[in-house]
Amino acid sequence: MAFKNWLRLLIPALLAIGLYSACNKAGLNDVEIAERSAEYAFPLFSTTIGLQELMLTVLNDTLSGDTIVVNPDNTMTLYYSGDVAEKPATDIFEFFKFPDAPIPVADTFFRFPFNVPDSVYIHRADVLAGTLNVIINNKLSQPITGTFYIPQMSKNGQVFSHPFSVAAGQLSISPPLDLSGHLLLSDSNTLDFRYEAYTPDGVRVVLPESSPGIPGMGLLLNGFTLSYVEGYWGYSEYPLTLDTIDIDINQTDLKGDVRVKDPKVIMTVSNSWGFPTRGVVKYLSFIGQDGLEYKLESSVFFGDSIDFNYPSLAAGEVGQTKYTDIVLDGSNSNIADIFNAQPVQLVYEVAGISNATKDPTIEGFLTDKSTIALRMRVELVLEGSVQDFGAEQTLNLNFGDYTDLDTAKIEEVEFKLVTENGTPIATALQLYFLDETGNALDSLFVGAPQFIMEAPPIDANGIAIGSKRTETFVQMDIARFDRVRQSKSILMRNFFTTAEGGLVPVKLLATQSTTVKMGLKVKMRLGGE
Amino acid sequence: MKLHHILPVFLFLFHLQTAHAQQELLLHQQNGLWHASALNPAFFPSGKRVALGGPSYGLDAAHSGDVTYNDLLRKQGDRTFLDVGNAIGKLEPNNDVFYDQRFETVSLGLRLGAWYLQAGHAVRVNTAINYPKALAELFWYGNGPYVGQTLEIGFAVNTASWNELHLGIGRRFGDKLTLGARAKFLSGIGAMQTDDSRRQIRALTDSDIYQLSLATDYAFHSSSIVSGIDTAGLTYDLALNEIKNKFADNTGVAFDFGLQLQVSERLSVSASVLDLGGSISWKKNARYFHSQGTFEYNGIGIPGTDILNGTTDSLDFGAALDSLNDVLQFQQTDSEFTTTLPTRIYVGGSWKLTERWVLGAVLHHFNSPRRTATSVGVNAHWSPLKWLTVGGMYSVNDRSAANIGLSIVARPGPLQLFILSDNVLNAVTPYGSAAVNFRFGGALVF
Structure with a gap:
């Protein structure tokens, strides 16, 4: 009976204890997350760069005279141009420069030798503009009347003449007489002035000197310009241009081996001077990356000269412009060899020589618009090969929340770099992570740059076939990642090599592009704090 | 990344617990217990006039598989510590969590001649969750280990908790038949119910x-359960249980019916249907959260x-990550909805073998919008002492064909x-089991 009474208490007590223990573990309010290893993967960035954009930017960033032309077959031609050296004829040749003071007419017939360049004989000149004042100082005691003539100058068939009448002891200055439209003819580079003066009784007189040594007649010409000059040009040398062209495609501190297929230097002369002119290349050299001078030599030149095309008077080509393109390429010069040295500058000086052959029979002409212009340019069809050609760029960097991440929790970091390359250029890359002061904290790859972008195969024309995807994984331990995520900028240094190891020329097309993108995996310890 | 801020979601899933439908086979066979009347309104302790039910707690929970x-x-x-890693290896591609909790705070029964009256209060929770393994893995x-894989991580939740006030009546007809009925007033505490037509969350980390x-x-x-979703500041915080529903805000009704037939002196049979027509209309603090789109x-x-032009010379990952957080934005609108209570059916019988031994059998059927289950069991009760009954049961349910039940009932005075x-x-090892079922409680009967 005592046992039964004891059980009456024990069993309910055991029930209560069991219930308590069953309930004790049911609450989850204070549960914590156990420590675990988790891995998160997410994209960082992606960008696509088209070759045409790239080349345009390269040009815009540097030289204003550079242009890129997309050819019909989508190949691109890069032009580096020098300034256009344009020489109006008036810069070289100065005709009929009359003195500012009146020209004294010492006699009733006076031959005035007008100013022309050496070896030039003017046979005809058309007056564009200008005025003439006839000055008469009548020292006689009676009035005079008469006419002034310029027999070589006429207009519409009428010889230039100016009647005058001057009272005794008076000074007379005619109003400005318009000379525009008059035609001057001469075969001796002289101009004849003649006058006839009569007293009231019909006696022809010579105007006496107004003072000792000063004739009684003078001519003042103002604004005298010509629209056309015709004559004989003899041998004469004059400067045309001295200029330099920067070739920035090769301007990098990085070393590389660039081989441009069929580089060209093109000298284009536009000439509306109507007489033979010979260009004399006084200096034509490239300056290499090494600072050395590489003289461009070509069989195109006769010695160092080449004759420019010109409009012929005999052929009735007055007013026309003739062009001369002198192309220096691998077939006629050593330019290909020079470009292997990655020149950074072309320096040139060109002079002109008229009638270099000294042909006495050549009649030439100039108009008031005659110019000779010379443009030198370097033409690079973007077809060639490069090996380890370098370029670099710096980008600011902000890792955001990753900067403050507790790296003690990070186990491993892996960058995934993906390139999808439609260009025939492979790229080796090295990224340098820089601090605020530009000091390198670390690099993406340990040691040398790695090929992160391979080139797709090329066809027989050197054109890339399709696109080549390259994946590169870069693992970082915590110490390295810790440094990297503190970086403020990255220096991206690329080394380009064209397809097939840079041994075969390839074509760069405007439609080709490259996509570069990167993702990140972070394996970290979570929970258990 | 602070991805651990999705912890509330995950905890929510598991806080709703490892569970399944509240079958309570053994309690049904203990028809002499006052609390058995919760499973059949026709039950009333034999020979007693007054019953005062104290707290009783029942839990029937299960996780599919062996988790x-x-x-x-x-x-x-x-x-x-929550250590999901141990469980992930045991998960199926799709997993179910069931949780039924019944907490009877107080109840009262009176026998007035052939009539029985009863009233009481309980707090109940019913939850069914279906979630993909991929969600736990993610x-x-x-997401790192699942690069290139499309993960379907949408999960379904039907959960509701409510207060239950009931009034019941029973009548004994002659010496053999007893009928009972019970009406329940339901007051919703909180609910969350995923829209089955919109259950897609598909995550892909591209290779x-x-x-x-x-x-x-x-x-x-x-x-009430989720009142807001905050995605600001790289977090993904759920506002949980911040709004409390008042007693009369969200209401519903349910009905229980039962019978007990004393076929002979030794044989009795019983049947009941519980929570018939039960539903709660959620009208207050009822919101519809919807995320749709491809992000x-x-x-x-x-x-x-x-x-190339140098106009973008900075890689600002911080700003980019800020925008990443907004990918799963939910639009929320006020929208009433209805949750239905699972309907349960019991059919049982007992054969009084001797004064100390009773044999029995019981069938339980459970039907809810997300789950239907049936279990059957045979039991034996032994009363070595007048005030002590020990029972055993073998049952089969949809989870297992080898369930051994045990009951201990003490009636001191x-x-x-x-x-x-x-x-x-x-x-006895609830924390090492994929399914848990127990019920305990106490009452005074006179």
């Missing part, structure tokens, strides 16, 4: 450079021309104390 409480939670000193291991894409057409109703994050897109489980092995 146990201990797989998820482990003690380390005085700290408890939460626990991150290219790990571009993230999330396709969603996911929606759920909620009252992609491809990293910082830098136009090539910007790089007017006091009734009981603890029972349809699966005693799980009950």
Whole structure:
């Protein structure tokens, strides 16, 4: 009976204890997350760069005279141009420069030798503009009347003449007489002035000197310009241009081996001077990356000269412009060899020589618009090969929340770099992570740059076939990642090599592009704090 | 990344617990217990006039497969850690969690001649969750191991908790038949119910450079449980249980019916249907959360021309990550909804073998919008002492064909104390079991 009474208490007590223990573990309010290893993967960035954009930017960033032309077959031609050296004829040749003071007419017939360049004989000149004042100082005691003539100058068939009448002891200055439209003819580079003066009784007189040594007649010409000059040009040398062209495609501190297929230097002369002119290349050299001078030599030149095309008077080509393109390429010069040295500058000086052959029979002409212009340019069809050609760029960097991440929790970091390359250029890359002061904290790859972008195969024309995807994984331990995520900028240094190891020329097309993108995996310890 | 801020979501899933439908086979066979009347309104302790039910707690919970409480939670000193890694290996591609909790606070029964009256209050929770293994994997291991795989991580939740006030009446007809009925007034506490037509959350981490894409057409109703979703500041915080529903805000009714037939002196049979027509209309604090769209994050897109022109000279990952957080934005609108209570049916019988031995059999059927289950069991009760009954049961249910139940009922004087489980092995090691079933409580009967 005592046992039964004891059980009456024990069993309910055991029930209560069991219930308590069953309930004790049911609450989850204070549960914590156990420590675990988790891995998160997410994209960082992606960008696509088209070759045409790239080349345009390269040009815009540097030289204003550079242009890129997309050819019909989508190949691109890069032009580096020098300034256009344009020489109006008036810069070289100065005709009929009359003195500012009146020209004294010492006699009733006076031959005035007008100013022309050496070896030039003017046979005809058309007056564009200008005025003439006839000055008469009548020292006689009676009035005079008469006419002034310029027999070589006429207009519409009428010889230039100016009647005058001057009272005794008076000074007379005619109003400005318009000379525009008059035609001057001469075969001796002289101009004849003649006058006839009569007293009231019909006696022809010579105007006496107004003072000792000063004739009684003078001519003042103002604004005298010509629209056309015709004559004989003899041998004469004059400067045309001295200029330099920067070739920035090769301007990098990085070393590389660039081989441009069929580089060209093109000298284009536009000439509306109507007489033979010979260009004399006084200096034509490239300056290499090494600072050395590489003289461009070509069989195109006769010695160092080449004759420019010109409009012929005999052929009735007055007013026309003739062009001369002198192309220096691998077939006629050593330019290909020079470009292997990655020149950074072309320096040139060109002079002109008229009638270099000294042909006495050549009649030439100039108009008031005659110019000779010379443009030198370097033409690079973007077809060639490069090996380890370098370029670099710096980008600011902000890792955001990753900067403050507790790296003690990070186990491993892996960058995934993906390139999808439609260009025939492979790229080796090295990224340098820089601090605020530009000091390198670390690099993406340990040691040398790695090929992160391979080139797709090329066809027989050197054109890339399709696109080549390259994946590169870069693992970082915590110490390295810790440094990297503190970086403020990255220096991206690329080394380009064209397809097939840079041994075969390839074509760069405007439609080709490259996509570069990167993702990140972070394996970290979570929970258990 | 602070991805651990999705912890509330995950905890929510598991806080709703490892569970399944409240079968309570053994309690049904203990028709002399006052608390058995909760399973059949026709039950009333034999020979008693007054019953005062004290607190009683019942839990029937299960996780599909073999995932146990201990797989998820482990003690380390005085700290408890959620360690999903242990459980993930045991998960099926799709997993179910069921949880039925019944907490009867107080109840009263009176026998007035042939009539019985009863009243009481209970707090109940009913939960069914279906979630993909991928969700647990993504939460626990991150997206890194699943690059290139499309993960379907949408999960379905039907959960509701409510107060239940009931009034019941029964009548004995002659010496053999007793009929009972009970009406329940339901007062919703909180609910969350995913929209079955919008259950898609598809996550893909592209194998290219790990571009993230999330396709969603996911929606759920909620009252009180989730009142807001905050995606600011790289977090993903749920506002949980911040709004409390008042007693009369969200209401419903349900009905129980039962009978007990004393076929002979030794044989009795019983049947009941519970929570018939039960539903709660959620009208207050009822919101509909909907996320629809395809969200992609491809990293910082830098136009090539910007790089070349130097107009974009900075890679700002911080700003990009801020925008990443907004990919799963939910639009919320006020929207009423209805949750239905699972209907349960019991059919049982007992054969009084001797004064000390009773044999029995019981069938239980459970039907809810997300789950239908049937279990059957045979039992034997032995009363070695007048005030002590020990019972055993073998039952088969949809989870297992080898469930051994055990009940202990003590009746010292007017006091009734009981603890029972349809699966005693799980009950004594609940944290090492994928299913837990137990009920305990006490009452005074006179």
